[in-house]
Amino acid sequence: xxxxxxxxxxxxxxxxxxxxxxxxxxxxxxxxxxxxxxxxxxxxxxxxxxxxxxxxxxxxxxxxxxxxxxxxxxxxxxxxxxxxxxxxxxxxxxxxxxxxxxxxxxxxxxxxxxxxxxxxxxxxxxxxxxxxxxxxxxxxxxxxxxxxxxxxxxxxxxxxxxxxxxxxxxxxxxxxxxxxxxxxxxxxxxxxxxxxxxxxxxxxxxxxxxxxxxxxxxxxxxxxxxxxxxxxxxxxxxxxxxxxxxx
Amino acid sequence: xxxxxxxxxxxxxxxxxxxxxxxxxxxxxxxxxxxxxxxxxxxxxxxxxxxxxxxxxxxxxxxxxxxxxxxxxxxxxxxxxxxxxxxxxxxxxxxxxxxxxxxxxxxxxxxxxxxxxxxxxxxxxxxxxxxxxxxxxxxxxxxxxxxxxxxxxxxxxxxxxxxxxxxxxxxxxxxxxxxxxxxxxxxxxxxxxxxxxxxxxxxxxxxxxxxxxxxxxxxxxxxxxxxxxxxxxxxxxxxxxxxxxxxxxxxxxxxxxxxxxxxxxxxxxxxxxxxxxxxxxxxxxxxxxxxxxxxxxxxxxxxxxxxxxxxxxxxxxxxxx
Numbered sequence: 001x002x003x004x005x006x007x008x009x010x011x012x013x014x015x016x017x018x019x020x021x022x023x024x025x026x027x028x029x030x031x032x033x034x035x036x037x038x039x040x041x042x043x044x045x046x047x048x049x050x051x052x053x054x055x056x057x058x059x060x061x062x063x064x065x066x067x068x069x070x071x072x073x074x075x076x077x078x079x080x081x082x083x084x085x086x087x088x089x090x091x092x093x094x095x096x097x098x099x100x101x102x103x104x105x106x107x108x109x110x111x112x113x114x115x116x117x118x119x120x121x122x123x124x125x126x127x128x129x130x131x132x133x134x135x136x137x138x139x140x141x142x143x144x145x146x147x148x149x150x151x152x153x154x155x156x157x158x159x160x161x162x163x164x165x166x167x168x169x170x171x172x173x174x175x176x177x178x179x180x181x182x183x184x185x186x187x188x189x190x191x192x193x194x195x196x197x198x199x200x201x202x203x204x205x206x207x208x209x210x211x212x213x214x215x216x217x218x219x220x221x222x223x224x225x226x227x228x229x230x231x232x233x234x235x236x237x238x239x240x241x242x243x244x245x246x247x
Numbered sequence: 248x249x250x251x252x253x254x255x256x257x258x259x260x261x262x263x264x265x266x267x268x269x270x271x272x273x274x275x276x277x278x279x280x281x282x283x284x285x286x287x288x289x290x291x292x293x294x295x296x297x298x299x300x301x302x303x304x305x306x307x308x309x310x311x312x313x314x315x316x317x318x319x320x321x322x323x324x325x326x327x328x329x330x331x332x333x334x335x336x337x338x339x340x341x342x343x344x345x346x347x348x349x350x351x352x353x354x355x356x357x358x359x360x361x362x363x364x365x366x367x368x369x370x371x372x373x374x375x376x377x378x379x380x381x382x383x384x385x386x387x388x389x390x391x392x393x394x395x396x397x398x399x400x401x402x403x404x405x406x407x408x409x410x411x412x413x414x415x416x417x418x419x420x421x422x423x424x425x426x427x428x429x430x431x432x433x434x435x436x437x438x439x440x441x442x443x444x445x446x447x448x449x450x451x452x453x454x455x456x457x458x459x460x461x462x463x464x465x466x467x468x469x470x471x472x473x474x475x476x477x478x479x480x481x482x483x484x485x486x487x488x489x490x491x492x493x494x495x496x497x498x499x500x501x502x503x504x505x506x507x508x509x510x511x512x513x514x515x516x517x518x519x520x521x522x523x524x525x526x527x528x529x530x531x532x533x534x535x536x537x538x539x540x541x542x543x544x545x546x547x548x549x550x551x552x553x554x555x556x557x558x559x560x561x562x563x564x565x566x567x568x
Contacts, residue, residue, distance in 0.1 A: 011299075013383075013496060013515060013516055013519065013550075014515050017382045017385045017386045019386070019481060024279075036495070038497075039496065041497075047381050050393070053364070059350055070386075079296040091480075093360075093362070094253060094351065094354075094363075095280050095354060095355060095358070100305065100339060100356060101538040104374075116426060120382070120496065120519070121382055121390075121499075122381055123363075123364060123379075123380060123383060124345045124351075124363040124364070125351070125362050125363060125364075126347075126350075126354070126361060128349035128351070129347070129348055129349070129350070129351030129352045130351045130352065130354060130355040131320065131353070131355075132319070132320070132376070133320075133323065133351070133352040133353075133355035133356050134355050135353075136320075137320075138318065138319075138320050138427075138428040138429050139318075139319045139320065139348060139350040139352065140429060141319065141344070141347055142344060142347065142348075144490075148421045154432075158344060159257070159317075159344055159434070159436075160257055160262070160343065160344055160442045160444060160445065161436050161440060161442040161491070162434065162435050162437055162491070163434075163435055163491075164317075164431055164433070164434045164435075165431070165433040165434075166429050166430065166431055166432070166524065167429070167430045167432050168428055168430070169428065174507030177497075178493070178497045178498060179490065186536065188556075191275065193402070196323065197302055207391065208358060210354070210358065210360030210361070210392065210393060210394050211358065211360040211361065211362065211391065211392050211393060212391050212393060213387045213388045213389070213390055213391075214376050214389045214390070214391045214522050215386050215388070216381070216386055216387070216388050216389075217388075217389070218385075218386050218387075219384075219385075219387065220384070222542070222543065223539070225539045225540070225543065225544065225545045226543065226544050226545070226549060227544075227546070228544060228545070228546050229546070229548075230476070230546050230547065230548025230549070230553050233546070233556045233557045233560045234560050234563075235562055236528070236544060236546060236557065236560075237379075237557070237560040237563075237564050238433045238542065239544060240505070240526070240528070241564055244505070244543065244544070246448070246504050246505035246525070246528045247448070247470060247561065247563070
């Protein structure tokens with residue numbers, strides 16, 4: 001079985017968000033980069049668990065990004081990927097990125113493709129669905145559990161106010177979220193092994209860019225909290241009703 | 248040419264998030280000087296034609312059995328067909344769970360640019376640019392769609408529902424049904440509860456509640472406010488509350504009109520899931536809790552004393568209103 005895990009490089013959750021070049025570019029100055037948490041904690045770790053249950057399984061990682069994405073992909077290899085492919089391109093357009101991943105997926109004929117439920121920078125939740133469509137494969141989104149028996153996958157996914165169990169045959173695209181697996185940290189053996197694992201850079205294929213970011217912006221800062229005495233909750237209710245019109 | 252809205256259902260009922268999408272789509276149609284059409288897949292118990300009061304003029308409906316269970320691949324193909332027959336120039340989804348599964352597929356299928364999670368109407372003065380949240384609500388981006396057909400998925404609770412008059416014309420959607428590859432074998436739902444991601448008011452509590460046995464007052468307050476209940480990550484991880492109540496970076500991202508955080512310190516990961524709430528109230532006994540910096544209103548005090556008093560005060564307001 002071959003598993004492809006999509007890995008995205010994102011700013012650390014606590015990173016200061018600012019923009020440069022007339023608000024058209026993310027200001028990467030001093031920013032700590034991490035593997036997108038959903039890609040790491042859920043997609044990659046679940047893939048590693050599947051491999052632990054089936055030693056014949058192979059985990060390939062794919063990322064679309066410049067050479068500066070390599071420390072991230074090395075960390076993912078240290079956690080347990082077998083080899084990695086970096087498509088040497090940078091884009092904010094999900095369709096362009098999905099087209100690159102779909103091309104890698106076609107070349108490698110994978111049984112299973114995992115993406116995180118979204119990236120914590122663009123929050124698009126789009127790559128999994130687009131890749132599935134480009135490959136004409138079924139797509140199960142926002143999965144919280146994934147079990148495999150031969151070629152049959154049993155996947156629990158979130159629905160509004162509950163969950164749903166789906167069954168589908170591989171090949172399959174799945175977007176993953178909390179519940180899939182528990183976060184791991186790379187051990188020294190993994191870190192050493194990752195140094196020599198194959199990390200191949202390939203050039204992008206031609207693909208359309210359907211969207212572009214005209215400008216970024218920051219939401220207006222909160223004016224400051226209005227504190228109410230704990231002995232005067234009526235005042236809070238009054239403010240919520242009259243001023244905020246929230247109740 | 249039209250604006251086409253995908254109207255999503257659950258258990259035969261039209262979702263509130265889809266009604267928001269209809270109102271939003273109808274406004275775009277008005278901006279562009281075109282008509283508003285909708286598509287509904289599968290059997291519906293609600294009165295579909297009555298959705299006309301939200302601005303949709305014509306609804307393409309199929310009750311085919313193929314749509315009795317959700318399969319993004321099957322749904323995408325059907326919506327693509329309706330989009331072709333209606334000559335849709337803008338296709339609107341709610342960025343709810345179904346929208347997140349279908350809209351990207353449709354975008355790739357039609358090579359139509361997608362703005363996922365829009366929070367405002369498009370700006371059509373110079374091209375077609377739509378505002379969406381990025382960096383987990385810490386920033387926004389104005390995204391320009393460069394293709395002739397545009398797809399927008401609207402963030403839940405980001406657009407005000409306005410009901411007017413009117414009835415929509417119902418037409419049968421003649422879509423070729425392709426057999427799906429996904430089978431739904433089981434569905435489980437917390438019955439009777441208000442859906443967290445659609446709720447207008449959310450009452451949320453954290454470790455400050457000390458233990459699951461103390462949640463009665465949280466549930467009472469939620470009941471008085473017709474609110475959904477939520478919790479912070481440590482609470483879900485400790486199994487004090489079910490995981491489907493967990494809001495924050497790894498849990499649900501929500502944007503209610505009112506978010507009441509009780510005994511939650513307000514770690515950045517928690518804020519990432521709730522910072523799009525319109526009004527935030529924080530109740531915490533620690534005046535240094537970081538959540539106060541993100542709040543509109545706050546009470547520095549003991550939740551065990553404040554919450555029951557707040558509940559009574561709101562009951563009093565509701566009884567006089």
